[in-house]
Amino acid sequence: SQQGEEDPQALSIQEGENATMNCSYKTSINNLQWYRQNSGRGLVHLILIRSNEREKHSGRLRVTLDTSKKSSSLLITASRAADTASYFCATVLTGGGNKLTFGTGTQLKVEL
């Protein structure tokens, strides 16, 4: 079964607002990654957070990881219309080599 569940499934906000997406997973992980996918395109890596890290920043992105709750969140601050895309979390499971297991994804729409 799929490893990660994400919520919300869809999110619509106004430009300038913050967007928060959540990801939950089921088993022990080495790291958790967030990817972005524009409609009908490939995925782009955004940020990686390791199992021993709790928070990480990259530009307007902030990722948190709570291994006790098996959950992660992605915060995009001061959103822009160009942030409109689908966002997926993906986990590398403990002992899983370098295989990624993707979550269900959140479709973000940022309106002008």
Place this chain on the structure above:
Amino acid sequence: GAVVSQHPSWVICKSGTSVKIECRSLDFQATTMFWYRQFPKQSLMLMATSNEGSKATYEQGVEKDKFLINHASLTLSTLTVTSAHPEDSSFYICSRTSGREETQYFGPGTRLLVL
């Protein structure tokens, strides 16, 4: 710029024909590449891990005789959908590891429509 390319970007074929999709690593010799399938508005499902010079490792439920993977060189992996049927219509995406093998670089995807 892109580090992984796919060809073709889209293909329409008749039921029963075979379709080959190429995935190229443009800047890095990739001993391992991955093939995913994505249905509309759904997540990516890993189909198989492509290993250069050896057999691919397929995920549970993926028919290896249906989805033939060849990784004959360090820069090219191919996925052949044999005797394609309408239910094989999907978006197929390949990727390679980043070198540190923690993140992946993805190709732009190939949209397959089987009539």
